[in-house]
Amino acid sequence: xxxxxxxxxxxxxxxxxxxxxxxxxxxxxxxxxxxxxxxxxxxxxxxxxxxxxxxxxxxxxxxxxxxxxxxxxxxxxxxxxxxxxxxxxxxxxxxxxxxxxxxxxxxxxxxxxxxxxxxxxxxxxxxxxxxxxxxxxxxxxxxxxxxxxxxxxxxxxxxxxxxxxxxxxxxxxxxxxxxxxxxxxxxxxxxxxxxxxxxxxxxxxxxxxxxxxxxxxxxxxxxxxxxxxxxxxxxxxxxxxxxxxxxxxxxxxxxxx
Amino acid sequence: xxxxxxxxxxxxxxxxxxxxxxxxxxxxxxxxxxxxxxxxxxxxxxxxxxxxxxxxxxxxxxxxxxxxxxxxxxxxxxxxxxxxxxxxxxxxxxxxxxxxxxxxxxxxxxxxxxxxxxxxxxxxxxxxxxxxxxxxxxxxxxxxxxxxxxxxxxxxxxxxxxxxxxxxxxxxxxxxxxxxxxxxxxxxxxxxxxxxxxxxxxxxxxxxxxxxxxxxxxxxxxxxxxxxxxxxxxxxxxxxxxxxxxxxxxxxxxxxxxxxxxxxxxxxxxxxxxxxxxxxxxxxxxxxxxxxxxxxxxxxxxxx
Numbered sequence: 439x440x441x442x443x444x445x446x447x448x449x450x451x452x453x454x455x456x457x458x459x460x461x462x463x464x465x466x467x468x469x470x471x472x473x474x475x476x477x478x479x480x481x482x483x484x485x486x487x488x489x490x491x492x493x494x495x496x497x498x499x500x501x502x503x504x505x506x507x508x509x510x511x512x513x514x515x516x517x518x519x520x521x522x523x524x525x526x527x528x529x530x531x532x533x534x535x536x537x538x539x540x541x542x543x544x545x546x547x548x549x550x551x552x553x554x555x556x557x558x559x560x561x562x563x564x565x566x567x568x569x570x571x572x573x574x575x576x577x578x579x580x581x582x583x584x585x586x587x588x589x590x591x592x593x594x595x596x597x598x599x600x601x602x603x604x605x606x607x608x609x610x611x612x613x614x615x616x617x618x619x620x621x622x623x624x625x626x627x628x629x630x631x632x633x634x635x636x637x638x639x640x641x642x643x644x645x646x647x648x649x650x651x652x653x654x655x656x657x658x659x660x661x662x663x664x665x666x667x668x669x670x671x672x673x674x675x676x677x678x679x680x681x682x683x684x685x686x687x688x689x690x691x692x693x694x695x
Numbered sequence: 696x697x698x699x700x701x702x703x704x705x706x707x708x709x710x711x712x713x714x715x716x717x718x719x720x721x722x723x724x725x726x727x728x729x730x731x732x733x734x735x736x737x738x739x740x741x742x743x744x745x746x747x748x749x750x751x752x753x754x755x756x757x758x759x760x761x762x763x764x765x766x767x768x769x770x771x772x773x774x775x776x777x778x779x780x781x782x783x784x785x786x787x788x789x790x791x792x793x794x795x796x797x798x799x800x801x802x803x804x805x806x807x808x809x810x811x812x813x814x815x816x817x818x819x820x821x822x823x824x825x826x827x828x829x830x831x832x833x834x835x836x837x838x839x840x841x842x843x844x845x846x847x848x849x850x851x852x853x854x855x856x857x858x859x860x861x862x863x864x865x866x867x868x869x870x871x872x873x874x875x876x877x878x879x880x881x882x883x884x885x886x887x888x889x890x891x892x893x894x895x896x897x898x899x900x901x902x903x904x905x906x907x908x909x910x911x912x913x914x915x916x917x918x919x920x921x922x923x924x925x926x927x928x929x930x931x932x933x934x935x936x937x938x939x940x941x942x943x944x945x946x947x948x949x950x951x952x953x954x955x956x957x958x959x960x961x962x963x964x965x966x967x968x969x970x971x972x973x974x975x976x977x978x979x980x981x982x983x984x985x986x987x988x989x990x991x992x993x994x995x996x997x998x999x
Binding site for chain 1: 739866872896898936948951957
């Protein structure tokens with residue numbers, strides 16, 4: 439069943455067309471990978487779902503979350519969806535976390551807002567979340583600050599924050615690009631595990647086809663604001679039909695010929 | 696011809712109230728003219744400290760760094776030795792390394808003045824890094840991360856370096872600008888006959904541009920070799936783990952292997968081989984004695 443359906447999404451900023459009709463279908467418990475080079479519009483697609491497009495962006499089309507259209511939603515209503523039902527993890531945990539607020543504060547703030555929990559309940563949930571993303575010693579970690587953690591741990595915290603309000607849809611924009619490969623492996627396993635256990639629909643935006651191959655179930659390839667190919671992982675990466683996908687795969691260094 | 700020699704270098708960080716951290720604990724490395732050496736390792740392994748020591752930004756506690764026959768001395772208040780101005784560095788974060796209040800052209804002109812170059816204009820250098828000439832009159836905030844890093848490269852090149860150092864020059868950039876900027880650095884260094892020491896945690900980019908690769912773990916270089924050879928046949932268990940963690944784009948849906956455990960605290964390294972607590976093939980000797988030899992510092996590959 440499709441949780442989030444993007445159909446014919448068009449975005450233009452300052453008269454320039456950034457997205458020219460994107461169709462995507464996210465399903466519960468599946469990771470949908472979105473590949474493409476810089477400027478192809480993959481990040482914009484993610485931002486459009488959350489209504490985080492830059493000022494002056496004009497949109498058309500439909501982003502359906504269940505029965506509701508996120509694009510047509512008034513700002514106030516969108517605020518209840520954003521961070522609640524739809525959450526996002528950004529590329530660089532060093533900048534996406536607030537440096538001067540403790541991890542506990544950042545984890546509980548939106549929970550208290552969206553779910554109306556009291557301080558104690560929110561803290562208990564925060565501890566549970568930190569355990570879920572496998573931060574060692576949650577009781578000690580919750581009162582510390584982002585700079586006291588390594589990059590991989592910070593990204594885990596960012597994921598915990600995104601999961602706090604039990605979202606149905608998680609948008610991960612290059613979540614492992616800023617991490618070491620050994621740490622990346624851990625975060626990818628975590629993402630895959632969360633997707634399977636919680637039945638999340640994940641939109642994974644990444645330029646790294648290796649990462650895509652490791653965790654995505656479906657893969658879409660974008661070029662110049664259009665999705666040029668969509669299909670199951672094995673088919674798109676092994677036997678691409680679109681020449682652009684083939685070119686992307688061939689440009690990778692190494693034995694894969 | 697060997698341009699830069701780092702021999703048994705030790706760099707220590709002292710923080711009051713904290714134990715002494717040996718960020719670089721006896722590392723040796725050479726870079727030849729026209730050669731690209733990639734230095735890789737996890738964050739916190741001492742790669743950046745090594746690079747900063749080569750520039751004289753961190754003093755060496757012991758060991759030597761020789762550049763073109765001259766010993767590298769720590770940078771002080773006095774003017775840098777002319778001979779050492781041949782080492783230039785491109786820093787990690789172009790948002791912090793460019794002066795926000797000065798025009799880009801003026802910052803590049805600083806480099807030209809260092810080299811005593813009165814013929815080249817800053818705009819020429821912008822052209823070399825693939826930017827329009829008229830950018831020289833603008834300020835850094837007008838540019839994207841990738842453009843800023845190109846400007847930082849232009850500034851480093853302006854001083855006519857024979858040794859270019861990139862300290863994670865691509866990690867602050869947008870994912871898709873990374874390979875471009877890395878290739879640009881390689882091409883510009885090789886073209887001018889300079890050596891390039893390229894530090895990165897991104898192995899796929901290093902593979903793309905480096906002639907030789909050095910793998911660092913907790914302050915030590917554990918394996919050095921030609922990039923293709925290391926890639927095809929990694930010998931140190933750490934190198935194997937590092938390469939094994941890179942997911943292959945084969946569409947098979949295999950999650951990459953996770954290296955168990957965390958990087959130990961560099962203030963309190965484990966005895967014996969530094970990698971033994973995380974090593975899948977650790978032996979008794981690994982817990983007791985440190986393998987102090989190259990090119991592969993592992994008891995499994997002890998030279999005869």
